[in-house]
Structure formats: C-alpha cells, structure tokens
Amino acid sequence: MSxxxxxxxxxxxxxxxxxxxxxxxxxxxxxSKKLSSAFSMGIAVLLVMLVASGVTWPVYHLxxxxxxxxxxxxxxxxxxxxxxVQIIEMAIKRTNLTLYNAFGIYLPLITTNCAVxxxxxxxxxxxxxxxxxxxxxxxxxxxxxxxxxIMSGIRERLGLADPPKAFKGTPIAFITxxxxxxxxxxxxxxx
Amino acid sequence: MHSFGKNFVKGIIxxxxxxxxxxGLCPTLAVSTSLDxxxxxxxxxxxxxxxxxxxxxxxxxxxxxxxxxPVFIVIIASLVTIVDLMLQGFVPALSKSLGMYIPLIVVNCxxxxxxxxxxxxxxxxxxxxDALGMSVGFGLAIFVISxxxxxxxxxxxxxxxxxxxxxxxxxxxxxxxxxLPMGAFFVIGTLLAxxxxxxxxxxx
Numbered sequence: 001m002s003x004x005x006x007x008x009x010x011x012x013x014x015x016x017x018x019x020x021x022x023x024x025x026x027x028x029x030x031x032s033k034k035l036s037s038a039f040s041m042g043i044a045v046l047l048v049m050l051v052a053s054g055v056t057w058p059v060y061h062l063x064x065x066x067x068x069x070x071x072x073x074x075x076x077x078x079x080x081x082x083x084x085v086q087i088i089e090m091a092i093k094r095t096n097l098t099l100y101n102a103f104g105i106y107l108p109l110i111t112t113n114c115a116v117x118x119x120x121x122x123x124x125x126x127x128x129x130x131x132x133x134x135x136x137x138x139x140x141x142x143x144x145x146x147x148x149x150i151m152s153g154i155r156e157r158l159g160l161a162d163p164p165k166a167f168k169g170t171p172i173a174f175i176t177x178x179x180x181x182x183x184x185x186x187x188x189x190x191x
Numbered sequence: 192m193h194s195f196g197k198n199f200v201k202g203i204i205x206x207x208x209x210x211x212x213x214x215g216l217c218p219t220l221a222v223s224t225s226l227d228x229x230x231x232x233x234x235x236x237x238x239x240x241x242x243x244x245x246x247x248x249x250x251x252x253x254x255x256x257x258x259x260x261p262v263f264i265v266i267i268a269s270l271v272t273i274v275d276l277m278l279q280g281f282v283p284a285l286s287k288s289l290g291m292y293i294p295l296i297v298v299n300c301x302x303x304x305x306x307x308x309x310x311x312x313x314x315x316x317x318x319x320x321d322a323l324g325m326s327v328g329f330g331l332a333i334f335v336i337s338x339x340x341x342x343x344x345x346x347x348x349x350x351x352x353x354x355x356x357x358x359x360x361x362x363x364x365x366x367x368x369x370x371l372p373m374g375a376f377f378v379i380g381t382l383l384a385x386x387x388x389x390x391x392x393x394x395x
Contacts, residue, residue, distance in 0.1 A: 020372050022221035026300060029213065071276055074294045075268040082264060114217045114298045121291045166388040167380075170213065174380025181373035 004135045007128070011139030014188060017115045018147045019181040024115030028148060029173055031106065038152035041106045042145025046138070048110050049119050051088065052081050053137035056120040057130050077120050082111045115144055150180060195320040198313075202324030208301045209332035209379075210386055215301040218292045219333050220375040226350045229337040231285045233330035235278065235293055239270045240302050241322040247310040248318035254311075263306045268297045301325060339378050344369030 017023045024045065031041045056077050064070050089107050093100045110116060119140045123133040154176055163172045208214050218236075222228040246266055247254075254262050275293045278286035286293065296302065305325055310318040342348055346365040347357040368374050 022217050022372065022375070023295075025216040025220065026214070029216075071272060074272050074275065074297055075265065078264055078268050078297050079261070082261065112298045112300060112303060114295050117298050118291065118295060121294060125291065164384070166384040171380045171384035171387070174376045174383065178373040178376035178380065181371075181376060182368075185371070185373070 004132065007132055007135045008139035008142075009187075009190060011136050012143035012146065013184065014190060016143045016147060016184055017118070017140050018144060019177065019184050021118065023118040024113050024144055027106075027109070027113060028151065028177070029170065032148055032151040032155055032173075035149065035152045035156060037106070038148045039145070040102050042141075042148045044103050044106050045110060045113060045115060045144050046141030048081070048085060048088065048107075048113075049116050049137040049141040049144075050134065051084055052116055052120055053123055053133045054130075055084060056080055057123060057128075057133045060124055073121075073124065077117060081116055081120070085111045115140065147180065147184075151176065154180075194317055198317050198320035199324040199327075202321065202326075202328040203331065204328070207328040207332060208325055209329060210383060212301075214304060215299040215329070216379075217295065218299065219329070219336065220372075220379060222289055222292050223333055223336040223340055223375060223378075224344070224370055225288075225341050226334070226337050226348065227285060228288055229330070229333045230350075231278070231282070231289050232292070232333055233326065235274045235289075235296060236299075236302075236329055237322075237326040238274055239267065239296055240305060240326055241319065242270050243267050243302060243306055244310040244318040244322040245315060247306045248313060248315050251311045259311060260303075260307070263303060263311075264297070267302055267306070271296045301329065335382065336375065336378050340369045340374055344374060 011017075015021060018025065018028045027041050027045070032038050059076060059080060060070070060073060064073060064076065085108065089100075089103075092103065092107070119137050122140075123136055126132075126136075128136055151173075155173060158172060158176065167175070202208065204211075206212055209216065209219050218232055222232050243263075243266055247263060250262075271294060274296070275286075278289070278293060305321060309321045313321070338348070342358070343366045346363070369378070
C-alpha cells in the first residue's frame, strides 16, 4: 500500500508530468488561460490516462511480450490511444451530453497529447505491475490537473498585471512555469 | 525551383516551429541539456519528418480523406520505431540519454501538422523542401537552447566527449539551475521575449 502511495505522490508532485518531464506542454500553455477550461482539460486527460494505462498494460504484457515484438509498442500504443479516445468520446456523448459539451474540443485533442503516450511508456519502462500502472496514471493525471489549475489561476491574474511589453503573453507564461517548477522542487525529498 | 527555396526558407525563421509556432515543445525543452542531445534529437526529427513528408505526399491522391489522420499516424509511428531501433543499435549512449523522448516524436505536433497542412496537399519536391526547412528551424532552436543551458549550467561546452571550451570561473561554480527542468522554461521564455523585442516575431 505504501508502495502505491509513493508511486502516486512521486508521479503527481516529484516527477510532475509538465514541470519535470515536459510532457503535455501544448495543453499546458494552450488551455491554461481560463480556470474552467483548464479543469475540464485536466479531468479529460486524467480519464484518458487511466483508461489508456489499463488497456496498454495487458496489450504489452499479454500480446507483445510473449511474441517478442516489443519494438512494435510505439505503433500499437498510439493506435490504441487514438481509438480509445474516439470510443470514450462516443460513450460520453451518448451517456452525458452536459459533460460532453464541457469537454468540447479537448477530448479529441488528447490523442496527440504526449503526456498520455508518455505515461504508458513510463509504466512499461519502470516495469510496474498492473495496479501500480493504474496508480501511476492516476498520479500523473492528478499532477497534470493540479499544475494546469494553478497555472490558469496565475494566468488569470497575470492578465491584470503589467509586464514589460516584450514579455506579454507567452514569454511571461514560460517564466511563470519556471517559478512554479522551482516551487515544486521542494517536493523532491518527499518520496 | 523557386518554390523549393521558398518552402525551405519559411521554416527557418518566419514560421520557425519552436520559436514562432510554439509547436513540439516537449522534446525541445526536455532534451536540451547538452549539445549531444541536440544533435541526436535533430537527426531523429529530420529523418522522421523528411521520410514521412515524402511518403505522405506520394500517397496524397490515394488515401481516402476520412481515414487520413490514422494513416498519417501509422506512417509516422513506423518511422519513429525505425529511428528508435537504429539509435539503440548504433549509438546506445545517446539513445539512453534521449530516453522516451525518441518514441514520443510520434505525438510531436510539428510532424503530424506538416503532414496534414503541407505534405498531403503538395508535391514531393515541395514537401522535401518543407521538411528540410522545418528541421533546420527545429534544429536551430534546440541548438540555441542547448548551447545556453549547457554553457551556463556546466560552465563548459563539449560535443561527443571533445571539450570545445570552458569558461574559467563558471565551471567550478556553474549555475546549475539551467540544467534543471525549470532552466529550460527560463531560457525559452527569455528568448521569446528577446525575439519580440528585436521585432523578429509579433507580440500579442
């Protein structure tokens, strides 16, 4: 149990997807302008990460590894994720239209989110068990959502601030990300 | 020939994938801690983009419109697998230090973006020019960032084990924050602001 907790916290805080591993930077800078959309994006990524990890783990260990075709994982995983996103999108559209509208464009965009593909690779590279993979995905998704929400809160305030003209917009967002990363450095000794 | 030059040049400055379009930042920022990594990543990127642009532009009249994105992704993923295996086989040290950022080229928005926006609509020679230009632009960006980070973060520059030069006082007490992940954010943020200040790119 403590092992799972360590993986969860390690993924969410210490090895944060965005700030330490640089995965999922496109949505991090693209969608973090408003708090509400940041939250939707974060939850959508969390959901897809969880399902993708749950599917790619058996695919790798029961299908690719026994036949010795591990090198096919890049091709197989991206196809699995692309179809999963499509299926999840259709399922949500059928069952909960409000949620579907809340996710909007963000759900299909997740296919090309490197954080999702990244977490499936991490699960395999770290030789996590099935349960550990799910925990890692949950932690990574939670960490992603957390920094996305923090970032969007700061950027809403930044809109009122008055940085030097050249820094307005994206450059100051990068500097903000740097400071955010510095503060996350404090979690380093935790796990 | 005229269009070849035009398509080549546009990727370098006017629509530089990293500094102007802000696409494919993940590998650029993650591996830009040394010049070796920059060379490896640029080579891998060049191969995948060039070959995928050629194949997709050759197939552009045969792939049905509705399934084009999955087709592009499979082509790109196969090329990335080839690069990944070649690096593991020939330069294992480099492959280790680039780690999972090589397989993650699959989801690099620049490559899929060029396939969708350019190669699927243009002829082979224009697509080659486009791929070469974009790769030079990408390589330039990752080199500039790696140069700054390695120089300030370790106080010296070396390329594949050969020391290029050392800054006397700095190599004993390097500004190690530049080697940490947040150093990359700082460098690219400052560079973007610098380009705006110089008027290379437009502000908001």
